Amino acid sequence: MVKQDRAIRTRRNILEAAAKIFEERGYQAATIAEILGAAGVTKGALYFHFSSKEQLALGVLEEQDQRFVIPERSCKLQELADVVLLHAYRLQSDPMVRAGVRLSMDQHAEGLDRSGPFMRWSEVCQALLERGQAQGELLPHVIPSVTADVVVGTFAGVQSMSQAVSDYQDLRRKSSELLRHLFPSIAVPSVLTSLDLSESRGADVFEEIQRDLLEPAAVAS
Amino acid sequence: MVKQDRAIRTRRNILEAAAKIFEERGYQAATIAEILGAAGVTKGALYFHFSSKEQLALGVLEEQDQRFVIPERSCKLQELADVVLLHAYRLQSDPMVRAGVRLSMDQHAEGLDRSGPFMRWSEVCQALLERGQAQGELLPHVIPSVTADVVVGTFAGVQSMSQAVSDYQDLRRKSSELLRHLFPSIAVPSVLTSLDLSESRGADVFEEIQRDLLEPAAVAS
Incomplete structure (x- = not known):
C-alpha cells in the first residue's frame, strides 16, 4: 500500500515536471533530461513510468x-x-x-x-x-x-x-x-x-x- | 523599374521559403540559415529585406x-x-x-x-x-x-x-x-x-x- 502510494506520488511529480517543461519549451524542443531535472527523480524511476517523451506528453494529456x-x-x-x-x-x-x-x-x-x-x-x-x-x-x-x-x-x-x-x-x-x-x-x-x-x-x-x-x-x- | 520588380520577386522568394521553413520546423526551431538555404538568395539580399527571424515571421503573417x-x-x-x-x-x-x-x-x-x-x-x-x-x-x-x-x-x-x-x-x-x-x-x-x-x-x-x-x-x- 505504502509502496503504491509512493509510486502514485512519483508519477504525479514526473507529470507535473513534464507539464512545466512542455509548456515552457514546446513539445519539440523539450528533452527528457530537462524533465528529469525538474522532477528530481532518478532516470530509472522516470523510465519505470514513462518509456518516451511521447508517453510523457500523452500522460499530461490524459491527466x-x-x-x-x-x-x-x-x-x-x-x-x-x-x-x-x-x-x-x-x-x-x-x-x-x-x-x-x-x-x-x-x-x-x-x-x-x-x-x-x-x-x-x-x-x-x-x-x-x-x-x-x-x-x-x-x-x-x-x-x-x-x-x-x-x-x-x-x-x-x-x-x-x-x-x-x-x-x-x-x-x-x-x-x-x-x-x-x-x-x-x-x-x-x-x-x-x-x-x-x-x-x-x-x-x-x-x-x-x-x-x-x-x-x-x-x-x- | 526592372530593379524594383526584381526586389519584389526576391522578397516574395524569401517569404515563401520562410513560410515553408516555419511550417516545417515551427518558429522557435527555425533558423535564418535554413530559410537562406531554401530561398537560394544571398545573406545580403535577405538582410536587405528582413533584419531578423521575427521580421521574417511578421512578413509571412502580413502576406x-x-x-x-x-x-x-x-x-x-x-x-x-x-x-x-x-x-x-x-x-x-x-x-x-x-x-x-x-x-x-x-x-x-x-x-x-x-x-x-x-x-x-x-x-x-x-x-x-x-x-x-x-x-x-x-x-x-x-x-x-x-x-x-x-x-x-x-x-x-x-x-x-x-x-x-x-x-x-x-x-x-x-x-x-x-x-x-x-x-x-x-x-x-x-x-x-x-x-x-x-x-x-x-x-x-x-x-x-x-x-x-x-x-x-x-x-x-
Whole structure:
C-alpha cells in the first residue's frame, strides 16, 4: 500500500515536471533530461513510468482530461456549459491543464498524436448533448456529434486567441461570449433562458467542487 | 523599374521559403540559415529585406493577411461568410496561408507578437458586421466588436482541430458547420435564409476571384 502510494506520488511529480517543461519549451524542443531535472527523480524511476517523451506528453494529456469531472445537472445543456466554463477557469489557474491544452494545440509536435484530447472532449460533449436531446432540451435540427465538434473546436480557438491577445486575462469573458453565440442554435428557448452562461460561472462550479471534496459529511447529512 | 520588380520577386522568394521553413520546423526551431538555404538568395539580399527571424515571421503573417481581398457583396453577412469559407479553402491549398495560420497559433513562438493577425482579422470582421448592422442585417442585441472576436477565435480553433484530427481534410465541412451554429445568433431570419454557408462556397468564391483576375475585359464589357 505504502509502496503504491509512493509510486502514485512519483508519477504525479514526473507529470507535473513534464507539464512545466512542455509548456515552457514546446513539445519539440523539450528533452527528457530537462524533465528529469525538474522532477528530481532518478532516470530509472522516470523510465519505470514513462518509456518516451511521447508517453510523457500523452500522460499530461490524459491527466488534463481526468480533471474534468463536474457535478451532474438535471439540465444537460447547463452541464455542458459548466464543462466549458470550468475549463476556462482552470486554464487560468492550473499549470497541468494549461500544459495539456498547449500540447493539444502544438501544430509542431511531430510524432505526437494530438487528436486524442479533441476526440475525448468531443465524446464527453456528444454524450451530454444526446442526454439533453432525450430530455427535449435541443432544437429539432441539432445533430449531437456535429454540435459536439463545434463546441470543442470553437473553445480551442477562443482559448488560443485569448492567450495570444491577453495572456488569458479575458478568457472567462470570451468563453461566456462564445456560449452566448452557440447556445441559441442548440437549445430550445425555454431551456436557453434558464441557463447560467455568465463569466463567473466557472469559478462558482470550481468552488462547489472544492466544497464537496472538503465536506463529504455535509453532503451525506 | 526592372530593379524594383526584381526586389519584389526576391522578397516574395524569401517569404515563401520562410513560410515553408516555419511550417516545417515551427518558429522557435527555425533558423535564418535554413530559410537562406531554401530561398537560394544571398545573406545580403535577405538582410536587405528582413533584419531578423521575427521580421521574417511578421512578413509571412502580413502576406497571409493580404491574400484576403474578397468580392464585395450587397449582403455584408454573406461577405463575412465568404471571408471565412474562402480562408478555409485557401488553408487547404496555399502554403503561405497555412504557414501564417500556424505562426498565429504557435503558443511557443517566444518573442513573436502573435496578437497582430487576430486583431487585424477581428477588425475586418467588425467592419463587415457594422456595415451589416447599418443595413438592418443583425439581430438587435449583437455587438459587432464582441461578435467579431467570436468569429475569429472560433474559426482559429476549428481549423486547429481539423488539422489535428484530419490534416485539414474535413476543414470545409467543419467551417460550414461552424457558421451554421453562429449565424442564427447574429442574423435576422430573413437574411439568415438567404445566406450561402455551404461547404462548396469557399471554392466557388476562389474561382470567382480567379476569373475576375484573368478576364478583366469581361467585367468591363
